[in-house]
Amino acid sequence: MITREKPERNTGSELVTGIGELLTVDPARGEESVLHDAALVVEDGLIAWVGHADQAPAADRAVDVEGRAALPGWVDSHTHLVFAGDRSGEFAARMAGQDYQAGGIGVTTRATREADDQTLRELVAERAAGAAAGGTTYLETKTGYGLTVPEELRAARIAAEAADEVTYLGAHLVPEGITAEDYVDLVCGSMLDAVVPFVQWADVFCERGAFTPEQSRRVLEACRDAGLGLRVHGNQLGHGQGVALAVELGAASVDHCNFLSDHDIAALAGSATVATVLPACDLSTRAPLAPARQLLDAGATVAIASNCNPGTSYTTAMNFCVATAVLQMGLSVEEAVRAATLGGAQALRRDAPSDGRPAVGYLAVGNRADLHVLDAPSAVHLAYRPGMPLTWAVWQEGRRAL
Ligand SMILES: N=CN[C@@H](CCC(=O)O)C(=O)O
Numbered sequence: 001m002i003t004r005e006k007p008e009r010n011t012g013s014e015l016v017t018g019i020g021e022l023l024t025v026d027p028a029r030g031e032e033s034v035l036h037d038a039a040l041v042v043e044d045g046l047i048a049w050v051g052h053a054d055q056a057p058a059a060d061r062a063v064d065v066e067g068r069a070a071l072p073g074w075v076d077s078h079t080h081l082v083f084a085g086d087r088s089g090e091f092a093a094r095m096a097g098q099d100y101q102a103g104g105i106g107v108t109t110r111a112t113r114e115a116d117d118q119t120l121r122e123l124v125a126e127r128a129a130g131a132a133a134g135g136t137t138y139l140e141t142k143t144g145y146g147l148t149v150p151e152e153l154r155a156a157r158i159a160a161e162a163a164d165e166v167t168y169l170g171a172h173l174v175p176e177g178i179t180a181e182d183y184v185d186l187v188c189g190s191m192l193d194a195v196v197p198f199v200q201w202a203d204v205f206c207e208r209g210a211f212t213p214e215q216s217r218r219v220l221e222a223c224r225d226a227g228l229g230l231r232v233h234g235n236q237l238g239h240g241q242g243v244a245l246a247v248e249l250g251a252a253s254v255d256h257c258n259f260l261s262d263h264d265i266a267a268l269a270g271s272a273t274v275a276t277v278l279p280a281c282d283l284s285t286r287a288p289l290a291p292a293r294q295l296l297d298a299g300a301t302v303a304i305a306s307n308c309n310p311g312t313s314y315t316t317a318m319n320f321c322v323a324t325a326v327l328q329m330g331l332s333v334e335e336a337v338r339a340a341t342l343g344g345a346q347a348l349r350r351d352a353p354s355d356g357r358p359a360v361g362y363l364a365v366g367n368r369a370d371l372h373v374l375d376a377p378s379a380v381h382l383a384y385r386p387g388m389p390l391t392w393a394v395w396q397e398g399r400r401a402l
Pocket residue numbers: 102104105108205233236281307309310311312313
Protein backbone atom coordinates (compact mmCIF):
# COMPACT_ATOMS: atom_id res chain seq x y z
CA MET A 1 0.00 0.00 0.00
CA ILE A 2 1.50 3.32 -0.92
CA THR A 3 0.35 6.67 0.32
CA ARG A 4 1.25 10.24 -0.45
CA GLU A 5 2.42 10.74 3.12
CA LYS A 6 6.07 11.53 2.75
CA PRO A 7 8.56 9.34 4.62
CA GLU A 8 11.84 10.81 5.76
CA ARG A 9 13.95 11.97 2.85
CA ASN A 10 16.58 9.34 1.94
CA THR A 11 20.02 10.42 2.98
CA GLY A 12 22.94 10.11 0.60
CA SER A 13 22.83 9.30 -3.06
CA GLU A 14 21.08 6.43 -4.85
CA LEU A 15 22.06 4.98 -8.20
CA VAL A 16 19.23 3.51 -10.27
CA THR A 17 20.99 1.37 -12.83
CA GLY A 18 20.30 -1.41 -15.33
CA ILE A 19 17.67 0.69 -17.12
CA GLY A 20 17.13 -1.02 -20.48
CA GLU A 21 15.39 1.99 -22.03
CA LEU A 22 15.24 5.42 -20.42
CA LEU A 23 12.80 7.96 -21.86
CA THR A 24 14.28 11.12 -20.39
CA VAL A 25 11.76 13.38 -22.24
CA ASP A 26 14.47 16.01 -21.82
CA PRO A 27 13.94 18.71 -24.48
CA ALA A 28 17.64 19.60 -24.33
CA ARG A 29 18.51 16.14 -25.67
CA GLY A 30 16.42 16.62 -28.81
CA GLU A 31 16.37 13.42 -30.92
CA GLU A 32 18.69 11.76 -28.38
CA SER A 33 16.23 11.81 -25.51
CA VAL A 34 15.92 8.00 -25.29
CA LEU A 35 18.94 6.27 -23.71
CA HIS A 36 19.69 2.56 -23.60
CA ASP A 37 21.61 0.72 -20.87
CA ALA A 38 21.13 3.81 -18.78
CA ALA A 39 21.33 4.88 -15.16
CA LEU A 40 20.58 7.89 -13.05
CA VAL A 41 21.57 9.14 -9.64
CA VAL A 42 19.12 10.63 -7.17
CA GLU A 43 20.25 12.83 -4.28
CA ASP A 44 18.36 15.17 -1.95
CA GLY A 45 15.15 14.64 -3.91
CA LEU A 46 16.73 15.75 -7.16
CA ILE A 47 18.29 14.09 -10.17
CA ALA A 48 22.04 14.42 -9.76
CA TRP A 49 23.20 12.56 -12.88
CA VAL A 50 21.70 10.87 -16.00
CA GLY A 51 23.62 8.86 -18.58
CA HIS A 52 24.92 5.52 -19.72
CA ALA A 53 25.24 2.91 -16.96
CA ASP A 54 28.89 2.18 -17.69
CA GLN A 55 29.75 5.83 -16.99
CA ALA A 56 27.72 6.19 -13.81
CA PRO A 57 29.41 7.75 -10.79
CA ALA A 58 29.62 5.95 -7.46
CA ALA A 59 26.67 6.39 -5.07
CA ASP A 60 25.86 5.46 -1.50
CA ARG A 61 23.31 2.85 -2.63
CA ALA A 62 22.36 1.17 -5.88
CA VAL A 63 19.20 -0.42 -7.27
CA ASP A 64 19.45 -2.56 -10.41
CA VAL A 65 16.16 -2.57 -12.33
CA GLU A 66 17.42 -5.43 -14.52
CA GLY A 67 16.75 -4.09 -17.99
CA ARG A 68 13.36 -2.55 -17.34
CA ALA A 69 12.20 0.67 -19.02
CA ALA A 70 11.98 3.91 -17.07
CA LEU A 71 10.42 7.29 -17.70
CA PRO A 72 9.46 10.40 -15.72
CA GLY A 73 6.56 9.96 -13.32
CA TRP A 74 3.21 10.99 -14.80
CA VAL A 75 2.17 14.60 -14.27
CA ASP A 76 -1.60 14.42 -13.99
CA SER A 77 -2.57 18.04 -14.59
CA HIS A 78 -6.36 17.68 -14.42
CA THR A 79 -8.31 15.81 -11.72
CA HIS A 80 -11.34 16.41 -9.49
CA LEU A 81 -10.56 14.21 -6.48
CA VAL A 82 -12.59 16.04 -3.82
CA PHE A 83 -15.95 14.37 -4.03
CA ALA A 84 -18.23 11.83 -2.37
CA GLY A 85 -20.97 9.67 -3.85
CA ASP A 86 -21.44 7.52 -6.89
CA ARG A 87 -22.83 8.16 -10.35
CA SER A 88 -22.57 4.69 -11.80
CA GLY A 89 -26.30 4.83 -12.59
CA GLU A 90 -25.73 7.91 -14.73
CA PHE A 91 -22.84 6.14 -16.43
CA ALA A 92 -24.99 3.08 -17.15
CA ALA A 93 -27.71 5.30 -18.62
CA ARG A 94 -25.10 6.92 -20.83
CA MET A 95 -23.92 3.54 -22.04
CA ALA A 96 -27.59 2.87 -22.86
CA GLY A 97 -27.68 5.94 -25.09
CA GLN A 98 -28.22 9.06 -22.97
CA ASP A 99 -26.03 12.12 -23.50
CA TYR A 100 -23.75 13.52 -20.81
CA GLN A 101 -25.33 16.53 -19.07
CA ALA A 102 -23.41 19.06 -16.99
CA GLY A 103 -26.26 18.94 -14.45
CA GLY A 104 -24.89 15.68 -13.02
CA ILE A 105 -22.37 17.85 -11.16
CA GLY A 106 -25.26 18.80 -8.85
CA VAL A 107 -25.72 15.17 -7.81
CA THR A 108 -22.10 14.93 -6.70
CA THR A 109 -22.31 18.34 -5.02
CA ARG A 110 -25.16 17.10 -2.80
CA ALA A 111 -23.26 13.93 -1.85
CA THR A 112 -20.05 15.86 -1.19
CA ARG A 113 -21.76 18.37 1.09
CA GLU A 114 -23.15 15.47 3.13
CA ALA A 115 -19.73 13.91 3.72
CA ASP A 116 -17.92 14.95 6.90
CA ASP A 117 -14.38 16.30 6.71
CA GLN A 118 -12.70 13.07 7.75
CA THR A 119 -14.63 11.00 5.22
CA LEU A 120 -13.84 13.43 2.45
CA ARG A 121 -10.19 13.59 3.44
CA GLU A 122 -9.92 9.80 3.37
CA LEU A 123 -11.62 9.57 -0.02
CA VAL A 124 -9.20 12.10 -1.50
CA ALA A 125 -6.18 10.40 0.09
CA GLU A 126 -7.24 7.01 -1.31
CA ARG A 127 -7.62 8.47 -4.80
CA ALA A 128 -4.24 10.23 -4.59
CA ALA A 129 -2.63 7.00 -3.39
CA GLY A 130 -4.22 5.14 -6.30
CA ALA A 131 -2.77 7.69 -8.70
CA ALA A 132 0.70 7.32 -7.18
CA ALA A 133 0.44 3.52 -7.40
CA GLY A 134 -0.12 3.97 -11.12
CA GLY A 135 3.01 6.05 -11.63
CA THR A 136 1.66 9.57 -11.05
CA THR A 137 4.23 11.62 -9.16
CA TYR A 138 2.82 15.15 -9.60
CA LEU A 139 -0.85 15.83 -9.19
CA GLU A 140 -3.28 18.69 -9.69
CA THR A 141 -6.78 18.61 -8.28
CA LYS A 142 -9.76 20.95 -8.14
CA THR A 143 -12.55 22.19 -5.97
CA GLY A 144 -15.95 22.38 -7.68
CA TYR A 145 -18.32 20.06 -5.83
CA GLY A 146 -18.98 22.50 -2.98
CA LEU A 147 -20.44 25.55 -4.73
CA THR A 148 -20.99 27.57 -1.54
CA VAL A 149 -18.36 29.65 0.23
CA PRO A 150 -17.82 27.26 3.17
CA GLU A 151 -17.97 24.14 0.97
CA GLU A 152 -15.54 25.44 -1.64
CA LEU A 153 -13.21 26.54 1.17
CA ARG A 154 -13.40 23.05 2.69
CA ALA A 155 -12.68 21.47 -0.68
CA ALA A 156 -9.70 23.77 -1.26
CA ARG A 157 -8.21 22.96 2.16
CA ILE A 158 -8.61 19.21 1.68
CA ALA A 159 -7.28 19.36 -1.87
CA ALA A 160 -4.19 21.24 -0.69
CA GLU A 161 -3.39 18.44 1.75
CA ALA A 162 -3.30 15.83 -1.02
CA ALA A 163 -2.23 17.45 -4.27
CA ASP A 164 0.77 19.39 -5.52
CA GLU A 165 -1.36 22.03 -7.25
CA VAL A 166 -4.91 23.10 -6.44
CA THR A 167 -7.40 24.73 -8.79
CA TYR A 168 -10.44 26.73 -7.73
CA LEU A 169 -13.43 25.57 -9.78
CA GLY A 170 -16.25 27.41 -8.05
CA ALA A 171 -17.52 28.05 -11.57
CA HIS A 172 -18.35 24.40 -12.20
CA LEU A 173 -22.14 24.68 -12.22
CA VAL A 174 -24.69 27.27 -11.12
CA PRO A 175 -26.19 25.65 -8.00
CA GLU A 176 -29.92 25.54 -7.33
CA GLY A 177 -31.54 28.53 -5.65
CA ILE A 178 -29.41 31.33 -7.07
CA THR A 179 -29.34 33.11 -10.42
CA ALA A 180 -26.33 32.66 -12.67
CA GLU A 181 -25.36 36.33 -12.37
CA ASP A 182 -25.57 36.31 -8.57
CA TYR A 183 -23.57 33.11 -8.45
CA VAL A 184 -20.86 34.56 -10.69
CA ASP A 185 -20.70 37.56 -8.32
CA LEU A 186 -20.12 35.13 -5.44
CA VAL A 187 -17.48 33.15 -7.36
CA CYS A 188 -15.65 36.40 -8.16
CA GLY A 189 -16.13 37.83 -4.69
CA SER A 190 -16.28 36.25 -1.24
CA MET A 191 -15.81 32.68 -2.49
CA LEU A 192 -12.60 33.66 -4.27
CA ASP A 193 -11.37 35.57 -1.22
CA ALA A 194 -11.96 32.49 0.94
CA VAL A 195 -10.11 29.98 -1.23
CA VAL A 196 -7.18 32.10 -2.43
CA PRO A 197 -4.79 31.05 0.37
CA PHE A 198 -5.14 27.39 -0.66
CA VAL A 199 -5.10 27.46 -4.47
CA GLN A 200 -2.75 28.40 -7.28
CA TRP A 201 -5.15 28.14 -10.21
CA ALA A 202 -8.67 29.03 -11.29
CA ASP A 203 -10.79 27.19 -13.81
CA VAL A 204 -14.23 27.67 -15.32
CA PHE A 205 -16.56 25.24 -17.08
CA CYS A 206 -17.25 27.32 -20.19
CA GLU A 207 -19.94 25.20 -21.81
CA ARG A 208 -23.64 25.04 -22.52
CA GLY A 209 -25.44 24.10 -19.33
CA ALA A 210 -22.64 25.61 -17.24
CA PHE A 211 -21.17 29.12 -17.79
CA THR A 212 -21.47 31.36 -20.85
CA PRO A 213 -18.33 32.89 -22.40
CA GLU A 214 -19.22 36.26 -20.82
CA GLN A 215 -19.66 34.75 -17.37
CA SER A 216 -16.49 32.70 -17.85
CA ARG A 217 -14.52 35.81 -18.75
CA ARG A 218 -15.70 37.58 -15.60
CA VAL A 219 -14.62 34.67 -13.45
CA LEU A 220 -11.24 34.30 -15.14
CA GLU A 221 -10.46 38.01 -15.00
CA ALA A 222 -11.37 38.25 -11.32
CA CYS A 223 -9.24 35.22 -10.50
CA ARG A 224 -6.33 36.52 -12.55
CA ASP A 225 -6.57 39.82 -10.68
CA ALA A 226 -6.42 37.86 -7.43
CA GLY A 227 -3.09 36.38 -8.56
CA LEU A 228 -4.23 32.96 -9.74
CA GLY A 229 -3.08 31.21 -12.88
CA LEU A 230 -5.85 30.36 -15.34
CA ARG A 231 -7.19 27.16 -16.87
CA VAL A 232 -10.44 26.54 -18.80
CA HIS A 233 -12.74 23.54 -19.31
CA GLY A 234 -13.72 24.20 -22.92
CA ASN A 235 -15.02 22.78 -26.18
CA GLN A 236 -16.11 19.55 -24.49
CA LEU A 237 -19.78 19.27 -25.45
CA GLY A 238 -19.75 21.28 -28.66
CA HIS A 239 -18.02 24.06 -30.54
CA GLY A 240 -17.72 27.21 -28.47
CA GLN A 241 -15.62 30.05 -27.13
CA GLY A 242 -13.60 28.17 -24.50
CA VAL A 243 -10.41 27.82 -26.51
CA ALA A 244 -10.52 31.40 -27.83
CA LEU A 245 -11.06 32.76 -24.33
CA ALA A 246 -8.26 30.65 -22.87
CA VAL A 247 -5.81 31.77 -25.54
CA GLU A 248 -6.84 35.41 -25.28
CA LEU A 249 -6.42 35.46 -21.51
CA GLY A 250 -3.13 33.55 -21.60
CA ALA A 251 -4.50 30.56 -19.70
CA ALA A 252 -1.94 27.84 -19.00
CA SER A 253 -4.28 25.20 -20.44
CA VAL A 254 -7.62 24.56 -22.03
CA ASP A 255 -8.89 21.12 -21.25
CA HIS A 256 -11.15 18.66 -23.12
CA CYS A 257 -10.90 20.18 -26.64
CA ASN A 258 -13.25 17.66 -28.28
CA PHE A 259 -14.83 20.13 -30.68
CA LEU A 260 -12.15 22.32 -32.24
CA SER A 261 -12.41 24.43 -35.38
CA ASP A 262 -9.37 24.93 -37.61
CA HIS A 263 -9.21 28.40 -36.12
CA ASP A 264 -9.08 26.98 -32.58
CA ILE A 265 -6.26 24.64 -33.54
CA ALA A 266 -4.29 27.45 -35.18
CA ALA A 267 -4.86 29.69 -32.16
CA LEU A 268 -3.58 27.02 -29.79
CA ALA A 269 -0.58 26.33 -32.01
CA GLY A 270 0.37 30.01 -31.91
CA SER A 271 0.01 30.34 -28.17
CA ALA A 272 1.51 29.26 -24.85
CA THR A 273 -1.82 27.65 -23.88
CA VAL A 274 -1.52 23.87 -23.59
CA ALA A 275 -4.30 21.76 -25.11
CA THR A 276 -5.04 19.10 -22.51
CA VAL A 277 -6.76 16.00 -23.82
CA LEU A 278 -8.58 13.57 -21.57
CA PRO A 279 -8.79 10.19 -23.30
CA ALA A 280 -10.54 8.31 -20.48
CA CYS A 281 -13.22 11.01 -20.31
CA ASP A 282 -13.77 10.84 -24.06
CA LEU A 283 -14.35 7.08 -23.83
CA SER A 284 -16.55 7.34 -20.74
CA THR A 285 -18.77 9.96 -22.36
CA ARG A 286 -18.60 8.38 -25.83
CA ALA A 287 -17.50 11.77 -27.10
CA PRO A 288 -15.57 12.34 -30.31
CA LEU A 289 -11.95 11.92 -29.31
CA ALA A 290 -10.06 15.19 -28.93
CA PRO A 291 -7.94 15.76 -32.05
CA ALA A 292 -4.58 15.30 -30.35
CA ARG A 293 -2.89 14.21 -33.59
CA GLN A 294 -4.01 17.35 -35.44
CA LEU A 295 -3.01 19.54 -32.52
CA LEU A 296 0.51 18.11 -32.47
CA ASP A 297 0.81 18.30 -36.25
CA ALA A 298 -0.20 21.97 -36.09
CA GLY A 299 2.48 22.65 -33.50
CA ALA A 300 0.34 22.96 -30.37
CA THR A 301 1.58 21.68 -27.03
CA VAL A 302 -0.55 18.75 -25.86
CA ALA A 303 -0.96 17.33 -22.36
CA ILE A 304 -2.71 14.11 -21.42
CA ALA A 305 -4.50 13.96 -18.06
CA SER A 306 -6.93 11.61 -16.34
CA ASN A 307 -9.72 14.09 -15.44
CA CYS A 308 -10.58 11.74 -12.57
CA ASN A 309 -14.13 12.66 -11.47
CA PRO A 310 -17.30 10.72 -10.70
CA GLY A 311 -19.25 11.95 -13.72
CA THR A 312 -17.15 11.59 -16.82
CA SER A 313 -13.91 9.79 -16.00
CA TYR A 314 -13.69 7.79 -12.80
CA THR A 315 -10.07 6.76 -13.11
CA THR A 316 -6.62 8.04 -12.20
CA ALA A 317 -4.95 5.43 -14.45
CA MET A 318 -2.52 7.44 -16.54
CA ASN A 319 -1.05 4.25 -18.08
CA PHE A 320 -4.53 3.67 -19.53
CA CYS A 321 -4.83 7.27 -20.76
CA VAL A 322 -1.46 7.01 -22.49
CA ALA A 323 -2.38 3.67 -24.08
CA THR A 324 -5.66 5.16 -25.34
CA ALA A 325 -3.88 8.18 -26.82
CA VAL A 326 -1.69 5.80 -28.80
CA LEU A 327 -4.35 3.27 -29.78
CA GLN A 328 -7.20 5.67 -30.48
CA MET A 329 -5.79 9.18 -30.97
CA GLY A 330 -2.92 8.30 -33.27
CA LEU A 331 -0.02 9.42 -31.08
CA SER A 332 3.28 7.55 -31.02
CA VAL A 333 4.25 6.10 -27.66
CA GLU A 334 6.96 8.74 -27.26
CA GLU A 335 4.48 11.53 -28.05
CA ALA A 336 1.95 10.16 -25.57
CA VAL A 337 4.56 9.73 -22.83
CA ARG A 338 5.78 13.28 -23.47
CA ALA A 339 2.23 14.64 -23.26
CA ALA A 340 1.59 12.84 -19.96
CA THR A 341 4.85 14.02 -18.38
CA LEU A 342 6.40 17.17 -19.83
CA GLY A 343 3.05 18.21 -21.34
CA GLY A 344 1.38 18.01 -17.94
CA ALA A 345 4.24 19.99 -16.42
CA GLN A 346 3.84 22.65 -19.11
CA ALA A 347 0.09 22.77 -18.44
CA LEU A 348 0.94 23.54 -14.81
CA ARG A 349 3.88 25.81 -15.73
CA ARG A 350 6.18 23.53 -13.77
CA ASP A 351 8.54 22.57 -16.58
CA ALA A 352 11.18 25.04 -15.39
CA PRO A 353 12.45 25.81 -11.89
CA SER A 354 10.46 28.53 -10.17
CA ASP A 355 10.18 29.99 -6.69
CA GLY A 356 12.98 27.71 -5.53
CA ARG A 357 11.16 24.61 -6.74
CA PRO A 358 12.79 22.26 -9.24
CA ALA A 359 11.21 21.49 -12.60
CA VAL A 360 9.10 18.35 -13.03
CA GLY A 361 8.03 16.30 -16.05
CA TYR A 362 11.38 15.24 -17.51
CA LEU A 363 14.57 13.63 -16.35
CA ALA A 364 17.47 16.05 -16.29
CA VAL A 365 20.05 17.07 -13.71
CA GLY A 366 18.52 19.42 -11.14
CA ASN A 367 14.94 18.34 -11.76
CA ARG A 368 12.74 16.71 -9.16
CA ALA A 369 13.58 13.00 -8.95
CA ASP A 370 10.22 11.58 -10.09
CA LEU A 371 10.81 8.23 -11.80
CA HIS A 372 8.47 5.52 -13.08
CA VAL A 373 9.94 2.08 -13.80
CA LEU A 374 7.86 -0.29 -15.91
CA ASP A 375 7.81 -4.06 -15.63
CA ALA A 376 8.65 -4.16 -19.32
CA PRO A 377 11.76 -3.73 -21.44
CA SER A 378 10.41 -0.72 -23.36
CA ALA A 379 7.75 1.96 -23.05
CA VAL A 380 6.02 0.58 -26.15
CA HIS A 381 4.55 -2.04 -23.79
CA LEU A 382 2.29 0.67 -22.34
CA ALA A 383 0.22 0.50 -25.55
CA TYR A 384 1.15 -3.01 -26.67
CA ARG A 385 -0.19 -4.52 -23.41
CA PRO A 386 -2.97 -2.07 -22.50
CA GLY A 387 -4.53 -2.56 -19.10
CA MET A 388 -1.69 -4.67 -17.75
CA PRO A 389 -0.18 -3.70 -14.37
CA LEU A 390 3.07 -2.37 -15.80
CA THR A 391 4.02 0.07 -13.02
CA TRP A 392 6.89 -1.70 -11.23
CA ALA A 393 8.56 1.01 -9.15
CA VAL A 394 8.05 4.70 -8.48
CA TRP A 395 10.37 7.32 -7.02
CA GLN A 396 8.63 10.51 -5.95
CA GLU A 397 10.83 13.44 -5.05
CA GLY A 398 13.70 11.01 -4.66
CA ARG A 399 11.84 8.70 -2.28
CA ARG A 400 10.88 5.16 -3.21
CA ALA A 401 7.06 5.34 -3.23
CA LEU A 402 6.40 1.87 -4.69
N1 LIG B 1 -16.51 19.28 -17.49
C1 LIG B 1 -16.62 19.61 -16.32
N2 LIG B 1 -16.31 18.88 -15.26
C2 LIG B 1 -16.05 17.47 -15.27
C3 LIG B 1 -17.28 16.67 -15.11
C4 LIG B 1 -17.82 16.81 -13.79
C5 LIG B 1 -18.99 15.93 -13.49
O1 LIG B 1 -19.79 15.54 -14.39
O2 LIG B 1 -19.13 15.63 -12.29
C6 LIG B 1 -15.23 17.08 -16.47
O3 LIG B 1 -14.13 17.63 -16.54
O4 LIG B 1 -15.59 16.24 -17.29
